Amino acid sequence: MEESFFKRVYQIVERVPCGKVASYGQIARMAGSPRAAKQVGYAMRRCPSELPWHRIVRADGSIAVGVCESFCRAMLEAEGISFLANGKIDIKLYCWDGIEPAKK
Numbered sequence: 001m002e003e004s005f006f007k008r009v010y011q012i013v014e015r016v017p018c019g020k021v022a023s024y025g026q027i028a029r030m031a032g033s034p035r036a037a038k039q040v041g042y043a044m045r046r047c048p049s050e051l052p053w054h055r056i057v058r059a060d061g062s063i064a065v066g067v068c069e070s071f072c073r074a075m076l077e078a079e080g081i082s083f084l085a086n087g088k089i090d091i092k093l094y095c096w097d098g099i100e101p102a103k104k
Contacts, residue, residue, distance in 0.1 A: 002039075005031060009043040016055045019080045020096035021089055023059040030098060055079075055096075061088035 008031040016022050022030075024044075025037040033039070040056070041064065047053050054067075054075040061084070063069045073083065081094050 005033065005036070005039060006043040006046070008032065009040055010047060010051060013044070013047065013051050013053065013056060015100065016052055016096050018052075019094070021055045021057045021061075021076070021081065021091070021094050022096045022098075023057060023091070024064075025059050026095070026098075027056060057089060057091070059091070061091040061094075 009027055012027050012030050013022075023037075024040040025034075027040045028034055028036040031040070037059075044053055044056055044064075045066070054072045056064075058064055063072050076089070077083070081089060084090055
């Protein structure tokens with residue numbers, strides 16, 4: 001069960017586009033397990049380094065505890081994501097809608 005759930009999580013995370021973020025709960029819902037936000041966190045701790053792990057944030061727009069916050073913030077800022085005065089991302093502005101961008 002865990003392995004297949006983690007695989008679904010990773011397949012979703014790899015689709016989060018540059019300049020957008022998704023929450024742990026959002027990824028859980030998209031993976032078919034709406035109450036599994038904590039398990040998404042476990043999956044992200046073990047995720048392959050090539051995934052855009054830095055684009056997964058808490059529902060309130062904050063960077064999760066245990067993640068190198070300054071490094072993650074720098075990566076997000078390099079993608080054009082700005083932070084509010086309280087150090088959080090405006091989740092309404094930057095949240096990925098789950099729709100794939102059109103291919104050119």
